[in-house]
Amino acid sequence: MFKSLRVGFTGLVIMATLAACGSTGTTTTSTNPTSSTSGSSATMPAATMVATAMPAATDATMSATMMAPTTAATMSATMMATATDATMSATAMGSTAMTGGAMSGKLTVAGSSALLPMMQEAAKEFQAKNSGAQITVTAGGSGAGRTQVCSGQIDIGDSDVKLSSDERSKLNCADAVETPVAIQAFAPVANKKGPGSVNNLTKDQLVKIFNGTSKNWKEVGGDDQAIVLVNRAKGSGTRSNMAKFLFAGDDKQFATGASEEDNSETVRQTVSQTPGAISYLGFAYLTNPDIIALQVDGVKADKADIQSGAWKIGGPGYAITKGKGSELAQAFIQFVTSSDFQNSDAFGKLGFVPVQK
Amino acid sequence: MARRNAILAQSIFFSAAAILVLSTGALVLFIGSTGLRVFSFISPASFFFGRSWDQNTQDFGVLPLLFGSLATTLVTLVISAPLAIAVSIFMVEIAPRPIRRIMRTAVELFASLPSVIYGLLGLTLVVPWLRDALHVGLGKGILAAAVVLVFMTQPTMVSIAEDALRSLPESLREGALAVGATRWQMIWRVLVPAARPGLLTAVILGMGRAIGETMAVQMVVGNITSRIPSNLVSGATTMPAAIVTQLPEATSPAHRAALIMVAFLLLVITLILIAGVRLATGGKSTKASTRRAVPAAQGGRPAAVAKLQGDKV
Amino acid sequence: MAQPAQAASNQGPALQVRTDPSQNAAVGAAQPQVEARHFNFFYGAFKALDDINMVAGEHQITALIGPSGCGKSTLLRAMNRMHDRTPGAHSEGQLLLNGQDINAVEDLVELRKRVGMIFQRPNPFPMSIFDNVAYGMQLGSQRVPQREIPDRVEQALHGAALWDEVKDKIRQSGLALSGGQQQRLCIARAIAVRPEVILMDEPASALDPISTYKIEELMFALEREFTIVIVTHNLQQAARVADQTVFLTMNPETRAGFVVEAGPTGDLFRRPKDQRTQDYITGRFG
Numbered sequence: 040m041f042k043s044l045r046v047g048f049t050g051l052v053i054m055a056t057l058a059a060c061g062s063t064g065t066t067t068t069s070t071n072p073t074s075s076t077s078g079s080s081a082t083m084p085a086a087t088m089v090a091t092a093m094p095a096a097t098d099a100t101m102s103a104t105m106m107a108p109t110t111a112a113t114m115s116a117t118m119m120a121t122a123t124d125a126t127m128s129a130t131a132m133g134s135t136a137m138t139g140g141a142m143s144g145k146l147t148v149a150g151s152s153a154l155l156p157m158m159q160e161a162a163k164e165f166q167a168k169n170s171g172a173q174i175t176v177t178a179g180g181s182g183a184g185r186t187q188v189c190s191g192q193i194d195i196g197d198s199d200v201k202l203s204s205d206e207r208s209k210l211n212c213a214d215a216v217e218t219p220v221a222i223q224a225f226a227p228v229a230n231k232k233g234p235g236s237v238n239n240l241t242k243d244q245l246v247k248i249f250n251g252t253s254k255n256w257k258e259v260g261g262d263d264q265a266i267v268l269v270n271r272a273k274g275s276g277t278r279s280n281m282a283k284f285l286f287a288g289d290d291k292q293f294a295t296g297a298s299e300e301d302n303s304e305t306v307r308q309t310v311s312q313t314p315g316a317i318s319y320l321g322f323a324y325l326t327n328p329d330i331i332a333l334q335v336d337g338v339k340a341d342k343a344d345i346q347s348g349a350w351k352i353g354g355p356g357y358a359i360t361k362g363k364g365s366e367l368a369q370a371f372i373q374f375v376t377s378s379d380f381q382n383s384d385a386f387g388k389l390g391f392v393p394v395q396k
Numbered sequence: 397m398a399r400r401n402a403i404l405a406q407s408i409f410f411s412a413a414a415i416l417v418l419s420t421g422a423l424v425l426f427i428g429s430t431g432l433r434v435f436s437f438i439s440p441a442s443f444f445f446g447r448s449w450d451q452n453t454q455d456f457g458v459l460p461l462l463f464g465s466l467a468t469t470l471v472t473l474v475i476s477a478p479l480a481i482a483v484s485i486f487m488v489e490i491a492p493r494p495i496r497r498i499m500r501t502a503v504e505l506f507a508s509l510p511s512v513i514y515g516l517l518g519l520t521l522v523v524p525w526l527r528d529a530l531h532v533g534l535g536k537g538i539l540a541a542a543v544v545l546v547f548m549t550q551p552t553m554v555s556i557a558e559d560a561l562r563s564l565p566e567s568l569r570e571g572a573l574a575v576g577a578t579r580w581q582m583i584w585r586v587l588v589p590a591a592r593p594g595l596l597t598a599v600i601l602g603m604g605r606a607i608g609e610t611m612a613v614q615m616v617v618g619n620i621t622s623r624i625p626s627n628l629v630s631g632a633t634t635m636p637a638a639i640v641t642q643l644p645e646a647t648s649p650a651h652r653a654a655l656i657m658v659a660f661l662l663l664v665i666t667l668i669l670i671a672g673v674r675l676a677t678g679g680k681s682t683k684a685s686t687r688r689a690v691p692a693a694q695g696g697r698p699a700a701v702a703k704l705q706g707d708k709v
Numbered sequence: 710m711a712q713p714a715q716a717a718s719n720q721g722p723a724l725q726v727r728t729d730p731s732q733n734a735a736v737g738a739a740q741p742q743v744e745a746r747h748f749n750f751f752y753g754a755f756k757a758l759d760d761i762n763m764v765a766g767e768h769q770i771t772a773l774i775g776p777s778g779c780g781k782s783t784l785l786r787a788m789n790r791m792h793d794r795t796p797g798a799h800s801e802g803q804l805l806l807n808g809q810d811i812n813a814v815e816d817l818v819e820l821r822k823r824v825g826m827i828f829q830r831p832n833p834f835p836m837s838i839f840d841n842v843a844y845g846m847q848l849g850s851q852r853v854p855q856r857e858i859p860d861r862v863e864q865a866l867h868g869a870a871l872w873d874e875v876k877d878k879i880r881q882s883g884l885a886l887s888g889g890q891q892q893r894l895c896i897a898r899a900i901a902v903r904p905e906v907i908l909m910d911e912p913a914s915a916l917d918p919i920s921t922y923k924i925e926e927l928m929f930a931l932e933r934e935f936t937i938v939i940v941t942h943n944l945q946q947a948a949r950v951a952d953q954t955v956f957l958t959m960n961p962e963t964r965a966g967f968v969v970e971a972g973p974t975g976d977l978f979r980r981p982k983d984q985r986t987q988d989y990i991t992g993r994f995g
Contacts (some may be wrong), residue, residue: 180644206647267533272619273451274645291452298536298618298631301641305519305615312524313534492796567832570791574826575845575898576818585844590835 143171144367150184150197151276152302153321154356156389157221158197161375164385168374172367181276186210188359194368196359199223199276200283214362219355220375221391224322225280226340226352227333228307232314235261239334242351246285248317251294256315268297269309269318276356277303281319284352319352323390345392355394424663431657437650443657449621451642456654458661460624464538464617465607465634465662467625471542472549472606477599479546480553481588484598487554488561489583507551515615518544523616532629536618539628544612549602556601560594561587596676604669608662610636635662740767742936743788743906746803750783753797757783759965760802763955765906770928770937772951772974774944776989779957780966781940785908788938789824790817806906818849825899829911831891833883833898838875841883841894842866845902861901868934869897870927889920896927900935907931909939913946925950944990948978956986 148158155178162174179187181198188196189212197220207213227245233256240248240259247253248266256264270293271278278290286292300306303320310316311329325332325340332340335352344350358372374380381393434443438456446457487496522543527535564587572582588595618631619641625632633641635658646652743765750758758780765771773781783792790811792798804811806824814820822845833841842862846853853861862879866872871893875886883894892912899907909928913921928937928950941947947954955971970977970986981987 182645182647186647209649210647265533269534272641272645274642274647295622296620296631298534299620299641301614301619308516308519309523309534309536312520313527315533565830565832567828567830568834569794570826571828571832571895571898572834572844573791573794574789574821574828575902576822576848577844578818578848581848585836586834592835 142169142367142370144173144365146172146174146195146365146367146371147193148174148176148195148197148358148371149179149187149193150195150359151181151199151356152178153181153199153223153276154197154221157386157391158358158375160385160389161371161380164380165371165374169370172371174371180274181279182274185212185359188212188361189215191361194360194365195372198357198359200279200354201357202359212361216360216363217357218359218372218376219394220358220372221356221381221386222345222353222394223276223280223356223391224340224345224350224353225277225319226322226325226350227335228310228318228320228325228330229333230267230310230312230314230316231329231331233261233264233266233316234259234331234333237261237333238331239337241336242285245335246292249281249285249294250292251296264315267313267316268294269306269313269316270297270299271303271306271319272299272301277319277321280353283354321390322353322392342387342392427656427660427663431653431660434650434653434657437653443654447624449638449654451646451648451651454648454650456650458654458658460621461633461635461638461658462661463624464632465636465665467628467632468538468541468545468613468617468634469603469606471538471628472545473599473603475542476546476549476553476602476606480550480557480598480602481595483550483554484557484561485583485588487558489579489587503551503554506547507555511548511609511612512615514544514548515612518612518616526629530629534618534631535629536616536631537627537629538617538625538632540616541613541632541634542628544616545606545609548609548612549605552605553598553602556598557591557595560591560598563594564590593677597673600669600672600676604666607634607665607669608636610640613637614640635659741765741805742767742807743771743938744803744805744808745784746805748784748787748800748802748804750780750787750792750800751798752795756963756965758787758800759960759963759967761957761966761968763968763971764953765936765938766953767936768932768934769952770932770939770950771953771955772947773938773940773955773957774942774947774989775957775966775969776959777942778964778966779959781955781957782910783966784957785910785938785940786826787811788906788908789821789826790814791826793817816850819851822849822851822902823904824906824908825902825904826908827892827895827899827910827912830915831888831895833886833891833894835882835884837880838866838883838886838894839879842897842901845898862897865897865901868900868931869893870923870930871897887920889916889923892916892920892924893927896924896931900931904935906936906938909937911940911942914942921946944978948974954978956981956983956989958985958989 148162155176158176162176166172166174181200184193184196184198185202185206186196187193189202189206189210198217201217202210202212202215207215227240235256237256237260244253244259248259249268251268253259254266256262256266271281273290278293279288282288282290282293298309300309300318303324306318306320307324307327307330310318310320311327320327320330320332322340322345324330334340335350338344338349338351340350340352345353358375360368360372363369364372376394378393380386386393434456438446438454443456443458445459446455447459448455448457449460483499487499491499518540523535523540525535526532526537526540526543568586568590569582572586573579577586613634614637617633617637619633619637620631621633621638621642639655639658639662643652643655646655741764745761745763748758748761749756750761761784763771763784773784775781786792787800787804788806788811792800800812806814806820811820811824834844836844839859839862842865843858846858846861863872866875866879871890874890875894878885883891886894892915896907896912913924916924925946928939931937932952939947939951951974953972954974954977956969956977957966958969959966970981970983972982977986978990981990
């Protein structure tokens, strides 16, 4: 018994280390379309090394790797895929038995957890049409998507925001091509206690709330209830979009001292149970009955207003390739942006708004 | 034939050992060398003594993370260690067999829960409870993390402490009773001191669990890295929580290197803990003279511990 | 284990029997200190002791001998109610300490102060030599005043013939002593609380011959102040030290232990009345 504990302890160290390397298979929050899950393992060759050397510690990972034969170069990306969501590689594999379709080859896609379900769906449909194509889609965060595609570890990086000019130079990625693949909308959300009868805030009021100037809901016409700010972690696409709207992209203006959550599900949970809490969430969460989705300047976050541009918070998510990308990558991005896919039921159900009208 | 088998077996074990040693070495080397790169971006002083960790300003002072980890672990241990020892004493010395069995099952159940479940329970039960009890806005922070960790460290601590107490020779108990000790006097004055090395191991391994726990802590600690927390109930962060929150979005090389340096620190702390376990369980009894004297009451050091440490019992 | 000559010497009449005249003079005259009357003992439904009648006289050494499993340790442990910890253990009949029924005693702590016990393996506590000896004196309702404790510790260590060996390291751990010293430390610990009876459960079986000899010597000294009941597998030892010997064996069918024969050690070993005793002491049995 003691021995197993000791092994567990060693495993713990290894997992902590793996986490440090970014392959955070341990951090999966399930059942939630935009949970940010795994990190940039592909940037860390040692993660692969450790996984190989310690099969016991990464059981699931290894068997999953066997399921989806990939080259050594894509192995760590596949690890992420399986650590993140077991169904994903299953979908990626599901189509190979089918026949017909022109494109073949392998493609690895990683990045934004917000875009993940949409990209998975696209990969599934694309592979159904192109039996020779094998697409591995994983999350890992927008930052990871940008970093990894620039370093050539993956073929397509998903990101909620564009590469900054700083990143283009530092990541040696001047030739990156960024294709908008879906419009994501975000909206301020609040606990039911606090706003009172207020369901609409002006942009100015929101700025004051999120930069810490307004500290009580009564300052914006709500109840006498202290405002509790809940943020996403710095660097998250959701937070970046909010900063873009509120502070012209200057993240430093967010009030300090607000809790920072790693994923949307934790934000939803925290807001729903904390009186006076305010935060922001993706479109797909807005119908959740536990929380109130606030209107901004009298506009409600609905599909039409998002598409027309009347709703200001949000913007396109991008598929990024280094250069134009491989033929297969181009074909896949073309499929993702096609009106067939963008207007499909599956696409709409995931809470995205088509980039094309 | 037998000789060949022996050679084969020996080489298998040798390779297994070599793989373990090499990969551990490679791990330390890789994390260390990658992490130390942070000092090409910022000075060691600003890393080790910086009081803010903020990627917006590219300040990577480790103190908020280090302080958060140490404070969380300390608060956890203050609650968890006495609790675990009390529970294990109850299981070994007091509880009748059926109750003991139920408790053991419960402890095993606790051990098998994934940490995200602890995090969720912390988020939906502990955090609101602390918020309402202490009248703080959110309830996330070091105290919430510590409460969650108390439950997460119990399985490790209880099972090792139980092992240590159970392995004490029955004659030690009878000896105490025979000079007129009551059950409690026997437990506190004789059994607990006799099991001290094992109990210390339990606490240190629980500490390792507490300091390394990532997911559950991240969900309830608030993840505020920009300042050293001034109290236990406003948001804070720990080293693993900061790593897992920030690494996916760490696009700047300095930020990434700084996070990996934090991982390296975590590794070093863990190694120190393991060394602590060795010291607690076996450091003193390597000399033959002490060894000979111990047999009558060496139960404090479970045989399994000795085995793990590679020396003969 | 430390008596390689035992088997051989069991064979013949060469057994060395205690012949100390002053002690023998006391035989028969001694007051019964511990006495079993129709005493039965059970582990759950299993009857371990069947109708035991025996006497341990005051300031005498009484040996309980018999084959493994005959219940001699069970009988010994019943004398200070060590069985209270064992679920399902219970007894019938009487087991008397100075005429008072041991099983009727309510204050176990006081009973155990009156009836001390030495175990097969030395079991010093994980504390200093001094604290080991002082431990029992600090327990219970009649504690020894703190200022008297150092003297009492020294006396007890003298009494256990250990003082000269440990007087310079009395604050060091009791676990650092040798096995024989540890056992004498346990004896010091037991006599420090000034019991009436000391029970010894194979006290030398884990010790080397020299340590065993020292323990036996010590028993003669202790006998002047205490009543000793000893369980031993070592017949030579029983013959050497005991005034009285009780021979128990086990009913082959029910496996319950019973007393075959009891009496002065010299008589029992030289002129056993019962064939089973004869067989046992000459090595044909057990």
